[in-house]
Amino acid sequence: xxxxxxxxxxxxxxxxxxxxxxxxxxxxxxxVGSLASNSARSDHPQRNPPRGNVKPESxxxxxxxxxxxxxxxxxxxxxxxxxxxxxTGAGDFYLIDSGAGLKLEQYGPYRIVRPEAQALWxxxxxxxxxxxxxxIFTGDTDEDGMGRWRFPKAALGxxxxxxxxxxxxxGRFTSFRHVGxxxxxxxxxxxxxxxxxxTDRPIKVLNLFGYxxxxxxxxxxxxxxxxxxxxxKKAIGWARENQALARLERAxxxxxxxxxxxxxxxxxxxxxxxxxxxxDPPKFGRGPNGEVFHLFEQLPLMLDVCREILSxxxxxxxxxxxxIRASFYSIHELMRETMRGAGGAVESGExxxxxxxxxxxxxxxxxSTSLFSRWVRQ
Ligand SMILES: C[S@@+](CC[C@H](N)C(=O)[O-])C[C@H]1O[C@@H](n2cnc3c(N)ncnc32)[C@H](O)[C@@H]1O
Numbered sequence: 001x002x003x004x005x006x007x008x009x010x011x012x013x014x015x016x017x018x019x020x021x022x023x024x025x026x027x028x029x030x031x032v033g034s035l036a037s038n039s040a041r042s043d044h045p046q047r048n049p050p051r052g053n054v055k056p057e058s059x060x061x062x063x064x065x066x067x068x069x070x071x072x073x074x075x076x077x078x079x080x081x082x083x084x085x086x087x088t089g090a091g092d093f094y095l096i097d098s099g100a101g102l103k104l105e106q107y108g109p110y111r112i113v114r115p116e117a118q119a120l121w122x123x124x125x126x127x128x129x130x131x132x133x134x135x136i137f138t139g140d141t142d143e144d145g146m147g148r149w150r151f152p153k154a155a156l157g158x159x160x161x162x163x164x165x166x167x168x169x170x171g172r173f174t175s176f177r178h179v180g181x182x183x184x185x186x187x188x189x190x191x192x193x194x195x196x197x198x199t200d201r202p203i204k205v206l207n208l209f210g211y212x213x214x215x216x217x218x219x220x221x222x223x224x225x226x227x228x229x230x231x232x233k234k235a236i237g238w239a240r241e242n243q244a245l246a247r248l249e250r251a252x253x254x255x256x257x258x259x260x261x262x263x264x265x266x267x268x269x270x271x272x273x274x275x276x277x278x279x280d281p282p283k284f285g286r287g288p289n290g291e292v293f294h295l296f297e298q299l300p301l302m303l304d305v306c307r308e309i310l311s312x313x314x315x316x317x318x319x320x321x322x323x324i325r326a327s328f329y330s331i332h333e334l335m336r337e338t339m340r341g342a343g344g345a346v347e348s349g350e351x352x353x354x355x356x357x358x359x360x361x362x363x364x365x366x367x368s369t370s371l372f373s374r375w376v377r378q
Contacts, residue, residue: 066265069304074341077375081332083349085187086366091164093183094360095353097130098367099123106360107171107179108162110134114177118368129358137177149173161245165189167217169242180212180238184351184369185280188318189218192276195315196222202252203275203315206267208260208306209285213239213253215278220251227254227274229263231287259287261298264305273311279303280320295324299331303338310342315377320351322370331373339375348373 089095092108100123103116111133123130136150159170164186172180196203196219205219207228212235216228230236236257243249256263260281267273279302285293299321306317317339321331332348339346351372355364 066261066301067305069300070308072337072340075343076336077339077342078345079332079336080345080347081349082328083347084352085349085372086352086354087184087186088354088356088363089183089360090186090190091166092162093164093181093186094356095367096358096360097123097125097355098365102130103367104130104133107181108160110156110160110171112179113137114179115139116367121365124355124364125358135173139177148175148177164214165193165218165221167214167221168245168247169212169214169217170238170245172212172238181214182211182280182369184353185215185320187351188278188320188372188374189215191316191318192219192224192278193222195276196224199275199315204273204311206264206274206277206309208264208277208279209281210239210278211235211280213242213255216253217242217246217248217251219276220248220253221246224276225252227256229256229258229260231257231259231285231291231293233257233288257288259289259291259293260285261293261302261305262287262291264302264309268305268308273309273314275311275313275315276318277306277310277316278318279306280322283323295321300334300338303334307338307342314342316374318372318374320370320372324371326371328371328373331371335373335375342375344375344377346373346375 094106096104096106096111098104098116098119099121101115101117101119102113103119104125105112105114113130113133113136115137134151134153135156136152137148138150139148156173159172162169162171162181164181164183170180174180192205192215196205203224205224205226207216207219207226210216210228210230213228216226216239220226228239230239236255240255243253281293281295281299281302283295287293303317303319310317319331319335328348328350332346335348336346349372350368351370352366352368354366356362357364
């Protein structure tokens with residue numbers, strides 16, 4: 001059996017966008033900084049839902065409105081490092097096995113094989129298990145769309161019902177190997193759920209780069225008022241479908257199809273604030289009007305603006321970063337500097353998923369999925 005699908009070329013070039021800058025309305029202006037200039041190719045799998053994420057060379061339209069970084073004063077927040085947030089799956093998902101550049105996962109009724117560059121070891125389970133699957137992402141054609149999925153047992157529809165943290169949504173075979181949910185995020189979603197449930201008022205949650213909305217739905221189900229922002233009209237459409245499936249049509253969720261940077265800059269000007277902000281930006285992304293998001297260039301400003309739109313009783317600012325060549329310390333120190341004077345603590349590390357075997361109950365090796373850094377009031 002050849003378990004190694006060909007990987008698409010993900011080489012990245014530095015984008016040439018022009019970032020016009022103007023002074024902020026609050027605090028002292030400082031230099032507009034970049035996190036790093038190195039945007040070299042990453043070996044991590046890219047998350048590329050339709051239209052939202054792009055290679056930087058394809059568009060050079062600037063985000064017109066931007067501002068300088070605020071010079072922060074005061075004590076750095078306490079730090080907790082390294083923090084490894086581990087999930088062994090929950091609800092309808094678990095990682096069965098991994099190895100040889102692949103992972104074998106259970107998503108509801110389906111067993112799925114997808115590329116996983118970080119699985120350098122050999123699979124723990126026999127080939128017969130890896131062959132007895134419902135879907136394989138081949139990535140071995142240049143075609144877009146469902147052509148990249150192979151269904152060895154029977155042709156499958158594009159979607160199927162799933163449930164995580166008691167929220168129903170649709171799993172989905174997308175053209176970019178993704179399945180409509182990033183289950184490693186469940187650790188952050190459980191944290192948001194806990195905060196929403198234990199706070200004696202409806203908290204306001206902003207979910208930036210929200211994709212198919214599972215985090216937004218988990219927060220709304222726990223009583224939060226949610227603002228969900230994503231650049232992809234298609235992803236917002238999927239999120240609304242998920243909202244209906246989760247029977248949360250009446251929950252207070254604003255679905256906003258917009259460039260995340262543009263949105264938060266506007267919220268800052270309007271003085272709108274949130275208790276929890278979740279941000280899961282891609283390394284490169286594009287807003288609906290061609291605005292380029294380049295993580296290494298825009299993350300400092302993004303966090304700076306996010307701090308300004310945290311409410312006085314804010315509970316947390318949660319950042320995940322994936323497919324980047326950086327240590328969690330880069331986002332950790334940036335988060336601490338950004339949150340200077342705010343009290344609380346910054347905890348940073350990795351989100352990992354532990355293999356759980358065929359029955360989902362046999363913990364084995366750990367697969368790293370992304371870096372994270374979060375400021376928490378407590
Ligand atoms: C990896 S997904 C986020 C996944 C989500 N946190 C979850 O766990 O379900 C990244 C999302 O960012 C969106 N995106 C990319 N560039 C964007 C931009 N400039 N503004 C807003 N959203 C953007 C994409 O459309 C995509 O849905």
